[in-house]
Amino acid sequence: MKPKLLIVFLKEFRETLRDKRALSLLAMFTVMYPIMFGYILNQQIERATRAEREGIELAVIGGAQAPTLMSQLKQKNITVRDIPEAGEEAIGDMLRAKKVVAVLRLPPKFADNYQAMRPARIELWFDSATEQDRRRRDVEEVLRAYNANIASARLLAHGVSPVTLGPIDLQRYDTGTNAARSAGFIGSLLGFLFFPAFICGMAAAVDSTAGERERRSLEVLMAQPVRTWELIGGKWLAAGSLAIIGITLELILAHIGLSWLPLEEIGMTWRMGWGDLAMLCLASVSLSLFAAGAQIAVAMNAKSFKEAQSVLSFVVIVPMLPGLIVSMLDLKTATWMYAVPMLSNQTLMREIAKGSDLGLLPYALTFACSALAALALVAFAGWRMKSERYVLAV
Amino acid sequence: MIEAHEVRKQFGPVQALGGVGFTARDGQITALLGPNGAGKTTLLRTLVGMLKRDHGTILVDGVDPEKDPFKVRSNIGFLTDQFGLYERLSTREYLTYFGELNGMKKADLDRRIDEVSEMLAMDDILERRSKGFSQGQRIKVALARALLHRPRHLLLDEPTRGLDVMSTRAVRQALISLRAEGCCVVMATHVMQEVSHLCDDVIVIAKGHTVAQGSPQQLCQRTGIANLEDAFVSLVGTDEGIAA
Numbered sequence: 066m067k068p069k070l071l072i073v074f075l076k077e078f079r080e081t082l083r084d085k086r087a088l089s090l091l092a093m094f095t096v097m098y099p100i101m102f103g104y105i106l107n108q109q110i111e112r113a114t115r116a117e118r119e120g121i122e123l124a125v126i127g128g129a130q131a132p133t134l135m136s137q138l139k140q141k142n143i144t145v146r147d148i149p150e151a152g153e154e155a156i157g158d159m160l161r162a163k164k165v166v167a168v169l170r171l172p173p174k175f176a177d178n179y180q181a182m183r184p185a186r187i188e189l190w191f192d193s194a195t196e197q198d199r200r201r202r203d204v205e206e207v208l209r210a211y212n213a214n215i216a217s218a219r220l221l222a223h224g225v226s227p228v229t230l231g232p233i234d235l236q237r238y239d240t241g242t243n244a245a246r247s248a249g250f251i252g253s254l255l256g257f258l259f260f261p262a263f264i265c266g267m268a269a270a271v272d273s274t275a276g277e278r279e280r281r282s283l284e285v286l287m288a289q290p291v292r293t294w295e296l297i298g299g300k301w302l303a304a305g306s307l308a309i310i311g312i313t314l315e316l317i318l319a320h321i322g323l324s325w326l327p328l329e330e331i332g333m334t335w336r337m338g339w340g341d342l343a344m345l346c347l348a349s350v351s352l353s354l355f356a357a358g359a360q361i362a363v364a365m366n367a368k369s370f371k372e373a374q375s376v377l378s379f380v381v382i383v384p385m386l387p388g389l390i391v392s393m394l395d396l397k398t399a400t401w402m403y404a405v406p407m408l409s410n411q412t413l414m415r416e417i418a419k420g421s422d423l424g425l426l427p428y429a430l431t432f433a434c435s436a437l438a439a440l441a442l443v444a445f446a447g448w449r450m451k452s453e454r455y456v457l458a459v
Numbered sequence: 460m461i462e463a464h465e466v467r468k469q470f471g472p473v474q475a476l477g478g479v480g481f482t483a484r485d486g487q488i489t490a491l492l493g494p495n496g497a498g499k500t501t502l503l504r505t506l507v508g509m510l511k512r513d514h515g516t517i518l519v520d521g522v523d524p525e526k527d528p529f530k531v532r533s534n535i536g537f538l539t540d541q542f543g544l545y546e547r548l549s550t551r552e553y554l555t556y557f558g559e560l561n562g563m564k565k566a567d568l569d570r571r572i573d574e575v576s577e578m579l580a581m582d583d584i585l586e587r588r589s590k591g592f593s594q595g596q597r598i599k600v601a602l603a604r605a606l607l608h609r610p611r612h613l614l615l616d617e618p619t620r621g622l623d624v625m626s627t628r629a630v631r632q633a634l635i636s637l638r639a640e641g642c643c644v645v646m647a648t649h650v651m652q653e654v655s656h657l658c659d660d661v662i663v664i665a666k667g668h669t670v671a672q673g674s675p676q677q678l679c680q681r682t683g684i685a686n687l688e689d690a691f692v693s694l695v696g697t698d699e700g701i702a703a
Contacts (some may be wrong), residue, residue: 074557083547282543290529
């Protein structure tokens with residue numbers, strides 16, 4: 066005779082495999098999620114490294130009137146492109162197309178005003194909605210320096226020392242790079258790779274508890290010669306194994322993507338071999354079981370599928386919190402982090418990706434903390450189902 | 460045979476069962492009559508050991524459902540007021556699931572599914588998934604599930620509710636043949652016609668108490684009213700139906 070837990074498991078598993086809604090969710094998170102993820106990462110890397118590769122492009126109208134300014138711009142590695150006079154609309158289009166950082170316009174009267182020592186107007190056109198702010202500031206810096214140089218020269222011609230105008234001499238040193246700025250962001254993005262563990266089994270967990278209650282089949286089931294822990298256990302394993310399948314496939318796809326992306330350009334590494342990945346997936350099996358346990362324990366108290374879903378959409382955020390807090394506080398990796406479900410998986414992945422030599426303890430802790438939490442949740446769910454208050458509400 | 464004596468059950472301040480006692484004999488169909496809220500569902504759940512009684516004794520073929528609920532449940536076919544089908548399983552898969560949960564072996568189970576299917580004339584829906592089943596088809600599947608493990612006792616909660624004439628007749632026919640096989644059938648119902656035609660014994664409960672037990676004729680004699688429905692109303696107390 067088959068164990069009853071297995072009978073329940075097989076039935077729930079088979080039923081979920083026939084549920085199009087559950088399967089499409091599973092497919093989306095195992096296939097679409099890593100693809101989306103890779104795309105966003107690629108975009109980030111592109112954006113972070115573009116400035117350093119390409120330099121600054123500046124369009125200039127009427128540049129011939131100020132040859133000194135033009136050569137100073139070129140000295141600062143700014144590519145100057147002379148363009149004919151253009152109207153406001155044409156300039157706006159050019160900026161929106163992001164071909165240039167800004168447009169510098171010297172009005173026709175510039176040379177006259179300059180020679181007559183009247184303030185000569187220079188127009189800097191830019192689009193603050195694009196993310197070219199830092200490069201635009203570089204251009205302004207050159208303009209300011211040029212302004213100061215001319216002023217000094219004129220003062221000197223009048224017998225005044227330009228030094229009197231500069232009581233302080235500010236020198237800026239920026240040690241940050243674009244890469245370092247985005248590495249932190251991408252690092253926290255990687256933590257979301259474990260999110261599907263909480264999504265892939267959800268439909269099965271909800272359908273086999275709140276769904277059964279809504280359809281009033283749970284009462285029939287509870288009147289069978291089956292122990293409550295066998296019922297809960299079978300449903301838990303069915304939801305859990307879907308999550309395990311989902312997260313394992315997703316991690317494999319993500320691994321392929323991350324190995325292929327040029328992460329080194331932003332100072333990150335993905336030094337994960339297939340053996341490491343297998344170990345990571347094994348250690349994360351318990352995370353899926355924990356997710357399924359939490360979902361069963363919560364969803365069984367809801368009276369309908371919808372109610373369970375709306376409650377769970379809040380609950381799935383909770384396990385993400387420790388990871389977010391740790392990355393916000395910028396804490397260094399410590400052993401206790403391997404004892405918090407979800408955070409442990411994120412930490413483990415980050416450390417493996419860095420190429421750290423971890424030993425077995427982090428893997429064991431990661432597996433054990435989620436496994437213990439899962440068992441506690443399932444025990445709670447079994448106890449709850451046995452209670453008379455629950456029987457009455459079914 | 461099901462024997463209950465002085466069964467009481469309290470939920471907080473609410474007295475759901477205040478002293479129910481009856482005997483349902485083998486080879487008889489026993490009706491459980493009572494207004495809504497009289498405690499019928501609570502009583503049925505207590506009989507299968509899903510709820511624990513506060514007081515009194517219950518014996519199902521000599522076994523106390525509180526002490527050995529599994530033995531009692533494997534000897535009882537329980538049909539709740541909802542049928543509880545799974546839309547993504549075919550009838551055969553559904554029956555197999557519950558048969559296995561009751562510890563039936565594969566070969567025996569397959570044979571029994573065919574037997575039950577023949578008895579309830581449901582061959583046409585055996586391989587279909589229950590999505591889109593009519594009310595009559597649903598009750599057939601649920602009844603087949605309740606009969607599958609050859610229980611000696613059947614507890615039925617309003618088995619003919621919402622059924623058309625043909626389906627009602629089919630269910631009645633099934634119950635009559637089960638009675639002939641010596642089953643002990645307990646049936647909660649509100650249909651007086653069914654009680655007078657089908658049932659050998661009637662238990663009337665109201666406000667969680669057994670008010671009367673006897674054959675339909677005995678109840679009529681006892682109240683001095685010829686019509687069973689009027690007799691029932693007089694036993695329960697006139698305005699309780701609406702009040703409850």
